[in-house]
Amino acid sequence: MTQELKLLILEDSPDDADLIQRVLKRSGLNFQAVVASDERGFFNALNDNGFHAVLSDNALPQYNSTEALKLVKTIHPQTAFILVTGTVSEEFAVKIIQDGADDYILKTNLTRLPTAIMKAIERKKSQKEVEQEKNLSVEIINSLPGIFYLYDKSGRFIRWNRNLEFVSHYQYNEVARMKPWDFFKADRQTISSTAGPWFSESGPQGEEVTLIGKDGSRIPYLLLQTEIEYGGSACLLGIGMDISTSKKSELELKELSVQLRSLTHRLNSIREQEQRRIAREIHDELGQQLTGLKMDVFTLKNAVAAGKTANQLETKFGEVFSLIDEAIKSIRKIASELRPSMLDDLGLVAALEWQSQEFTKRFNIETSFNADEKAKRYELDPDVATGFFRIYQESLTNVARHAGPCTVKSTLEITNGNIIMKVMDTGKGFKSDNKEPRKTLGLVGVRERAMMIGANVEIFSEPGQGTELILSMPLP
Secondary structure (H helix, E strand, O other): OOOOEEEEEEOOOHHHHHHHHHHHHHOOOOEEEEEEOOHHHHHHHHOOOOOOEEEEOOEEOOEEHHHHHHHHHHHOOOOEEEEEEOOOOHHHHHHHHHOOOOEEEEHHHHHHHHHHHHHHHHHHHHHHHHHHHHHHHHHHHHHOOOEEEEEEOOOOEEEEOHHHHHHHOOOHHHHHOOOHHHOEEEOOOOOOOOOHHHOOOOOOEEEEEEEEOOOOOEEEEEEEEEEEEEOOEEEEEEEEEEOHHHHHHHHHHHHHHHHHHHHHHHHHHHHHHHHHHHHHHHHHHHHHHHHHHHHHHHHHHHHHHOOOOHHHHHHHHHHHHHHHHHHHHHHHHHHHHHOOHHHHHOOHHHHHHHHHHHHHHHHOOOEEEEEOHHHHHOOOOHHHHHHHHHHHHHHHHHHHHHHOOOOEEEEEEEEOOEEEEEEEEOOOOOOEOOOOOOOOHHHHHHHHHHHHOOOEEEEEEOOOOOEEEEEEEEOO
């Protein structure tokens, strides 16, 4: 069963409207018709929508087919419009077709009307499908994450997507007047004053280029371009992807590699310095004390062999005990500098308090440390506690090296499920922010240690306003 068509007939003569319907019925056309005889009736009927075609007389009282055509094109442009009139000049017929009418039929030759209706409806249907396909292709092109363009061999842009306008900051009318080489600066001679170098018989050619925006911005792009036939002519189709993120990552990886090599070198240097320091302390302090102890023991041995009395030996024994005490202190000092025993015995808070006191004694920099009750009671994982302690040591070392005369205030607290350590000095500071932190090896080491224990480091500093380091980590 064929689809029932809905027809709107604009006709002020009831006899002519009836004649048109009889002709259509005799042709076997399956339809339902609504007749309107004036402008108001036509407008009200057209608003109901759903009509496949409008059959309009040319001249009605205070209304005509030209006005009716404008209304149809405005409200329902996909509805076919056929002029059905008794007489019309050839000039008017040509004009109304140019204005958008699908056909015109004389009332003296209505036998062609059914065929004209079906052809007009099919043509409108095809136009609608083409329009839908066009809209779909436009949406697809505009939804691409990169840039898209199509231009001919003269360099004239035919199509492009909104993203090209967005990233370049050029308006539509500006892009329409530009050439592709106005946008891009290629790493190689990819773009020249002619389109020739862009075409390749081997297929798409990927090139790294720099897109230069209207505001002078420079964005690296990877362009994939190939020749296609469009509108009967050879054209270039290009798609470009922003590779600034990958370029930035590449630079960051190179920079990180340099930093890691420098950090490794520094750690090796620090290890050698520490080993020399320990060897020197063992040799100069512990070695001398043990040598003195050996000499005193040898003297005691000779004194005993010579039959000296206890009173005579007591003084020498006192010297031996004193040397033993000094040796024990030296061993404890060396061991505590390697790793404070209180970090294992008494916990992080006690170790940080001790380190603050030692720092004050060694560098004569006033240092205060305070911990809240939650931090004092909380028992951290040993590896995490070691990480916090070493970061605190490195922070104080950085203060001693770079801050100049100042004071240091440090805190450790637990809040909102996080343990937070702050180290604030009143030194000379430096220009930095957390988007581009200062790349000193000390800070690199701090960030590496923080990353190893799953903590986050933020550093805030301004020249003349000191530096604040904030180390935070979620508690399990």
